[in-house]
Amino acid sequence: MQYLPEKDYDLPRLDLLTLLFESPLSLTTESTILHAEAADATNHITKAQARTIIRRLAHVFRSQFGIGVNGPGKDAVLCISSNQVLLPAVFCAIIGAGGVYAAASTALTVPELTNQLRQSKSKVVVTCSENRSKALNAARACGIPPERVLVLDSMGHRRSLCAADNPGRNYLQGTVEMEWDRVTNIESLENTTVCLLYSSGTTGAPKGVMLSHMNLVSEALFTQLVLRDSKRGKPHLNVHYRTVGHLPTAHIAGCLGYFITPAVAGGTVYWMPRFNIDEFIDYCKKYQMTFLSTAPPVYHAIVRSGRATDHFKTLIRAESGAAPLSLELQAQAEKKLGCTISQRWGMTESTGSVTTMPWGQSDNTGSISPLLPNMRLRLVDERMRDVTGGVEGEILLKGPMITKGYFDNSEATADAFTPDGWYKTGDIGVYKDGKIIMELIKYKGLQVSPVEVEGFLLTHPSVADVAVVGAPDPEAPGNELPRAYVVLKASKRVSEAELQEYVKSNLARHKQLRGGVLFINEIPKSASGKILRRVLRDQARSLTRRAKL
Known part of the structure; x- marks a missing residue:
């Protein structure tokens, strides 16, 4: 049996950058501030400024480093950087040049980073000043010369992207621009990898999850269309979208939630270089945050903090993902926030969430929320047979957000899918009272x-x-x-x-x-x-x- 969403949509044939910067489906204007530094919001860039920077950096990646010369989706650039204002522009510029943005966690050791650099077959490394030494050591181990290790610095009103061995040459000072390809061919949208994020494996190096234009566009759009098309009205869309960028961008939540979602939702990300609960709470009040999507440990920290009083009074929507949110913690956090929390469920392989709670609705049963449009879900037993209602089964998925597989790892890709193309999540759920409930201990x-x-x-x-x-x-x-x-x-x-x-x-x-x-x-x-x-x-x-x- 297949479980279906309430509604499907016709997905527009748009590449990611066209969606973000040219499509009316994105609610930003040319003067919308997309990204700002939380410690000093005067350090910011608008949509118009971001587009110019992206075009200029796309030219740099293509002309100076050969990214995209052999066609789209073939040349990776590995980024290992703390959160900063121009990191989203680098993400878009790599894609605009025809390359693949590959993300690495700043927590990786040099050997781990070296393995990921090799696995992604990256030709260039972009890093931040605090990870410069780590990036250079990993690049050296992979035979990548220091002139292809670029250090990005965009906090405190600084604007530089320089080779690690030549800080005098700032690639952000260039003026030549390169237009990105407007992709409309459905096969290219579905199969061209533009982003490579890493999921944990059982042994050895993590596997690179290949994400396409179609994956990212459908995830960005459907999560917004569910809110805009709500039968209970859309008062929240009359409130300016504001969020605090506190999650790492090497993972899907930060990558999608900060690089992409704001430009579609029509608002601003206030960037924290690294998470600190006290600063986070203060920033939420200072910038009158209206949208929060985070993981249970952050809600736990908010509950335990004596600092939070009226800091979240402007919040109109709170979501939890990455792990199940216990009913006990949900109730405690909702009391602190003054706002209901809805659970979203997904993974890197599904480009983030494949479920979300429609605007105006709430749930306190521990369900994972309704399916996003165009998604399909099954519950199966060990023999891949559909289970009946009330019986636990493994969750299988199909839809435009599902990855085509793991980069350069056909064996892992084959293991992750059924012969007829269903992605095996490994998560256990049960269908009860019209909802999917994740496995809980009773x-x-x-x-x-x-x-x-x-x-x-x-x-x-x-x-x-x-x-x-x-x-x-x-x-x-x-x-x-x-x-x-x-x-x-x-x-x-x-x-x-x-x-x-x-x-x-x-x-x-x-x-x-x-x-x-x-x-x-x-x-x-x-x-x-x-x-x-x-x-x-x-x-x-x-x-x-x-x-x-």
């Missing part, structure tokens, strides 16, 4: 988010990786006991009792590890890096049966 009628407990356990200095599932309670059929499967860091030691006490001292009573802690060498994961909870749950059930015998 302890004495209370819901426990396994991801919340996992996130907390990962803060322990000895824990390298963890998965939490519900183990059957031998004394109460139907009840589940949270159990943790833990991978320890090299040369680290911690006992089961110590981890149980760690959770007991910090989380609510129903979230305790009453099912125990098992130490294993590796967490079973899918090709996309999703925890294969079904494997662990089956193991937990098997252990329970043997214990009864």
Whole structure:
């Protein structure tokens, strides 16, 4: 059985840059400030200024570094940079030159960055001043000369993009412009890779998720059209779109949410170089933030902060993604924000969210919200057979937001899709009362988010990786006991009792590890890096049966 969205749309045949800078579907004007520095908002660029910078940098990437010379979607530029005002312009310029924007987390070590540089086959590196040394060392290991390592500096009213070995040559001072190709061919829109983001894998280097014009355009548009086309009106669209850029842009949430969404929604991102909860809360009040999309740990930090009083009074929409938001945390955060929080669900391979809550609606059941337009969803068992309502199954997806696969990794791509083209998410859900509910542990009628407990356990200095599932309670059929499967860091030691006490001292009573802690060498994961909870749950059930015998 396929689950369908309430409505589908005809997707326009537009490339990403044309959508952002020329299409009436984007709500910005030429004078709209797209990007500003949170610490000093006078350091900003408008839509008109951004377009000019993008065209000039596109010329630089093509003429100076050969990006796009051999055709679109073939030459990658790896970016490892903290958040800054002109980073979105670099993103667009690489695409405008015919290249592929490949993102790397600033948290990567030199060996990790070297592996990603090799895997992406990047020809140029763009970095920031604090990551200059790391970028140079990784480039050297890959045989990339220092003149092809570019350092971007656009905070504090600075405007420079210079080679690491020649700070005197500023590529932002050029005046020659290059027009991007206006792509309308459907095959090119679907199959030309313009962005390469990395998802975690089970072993070895993470895999590069290939995102096309079609992936990014459909994700950007549909999340907005659902709000604009709401049957309950659109009062929020009369409020200026403002958000604080606090998430890293090496991941889909920051990349899409800050590089692309503002230009479609019609407003401004106030950039923080790195996240700090106190500064974040202050900026939300200072810039009268109207839109917040973030992850559960940020909502948790807001709840725990004594700083937040009336700082979120201008907020009209709050969303949570990246991990399930527990009902307990949702209620606490909504009280702090004075605004309902809706859950969105997706992953890098789906270009971010494939669900969202329509404007004017809310949910406190723990569902993942309705499907976005043009998406299709199935729930299947281990043999890929559709399950009936009320039965848990793995979530499969189809739609314009789904990646074509992993760069230069045909084996992982084949493993991630069914023979008839459905993407296997690895996540478990159940269809109940017209909604998809993600897998939750049910302890004495209370819901426990396994991801919340996992996130907390990962803060322990000895824990390298963890998965939490519900183990059957031998004394109460139907009840589940949270159990943790833990991978320890090299040369680290911690006992089961110590981890149980760690959770007991910090989380609510129903979230305790009453099912125990098992130490294993590796967490079973899918090709996309999703925890294969079904494997662990089956193991937990098997252990329970043997214990009864």
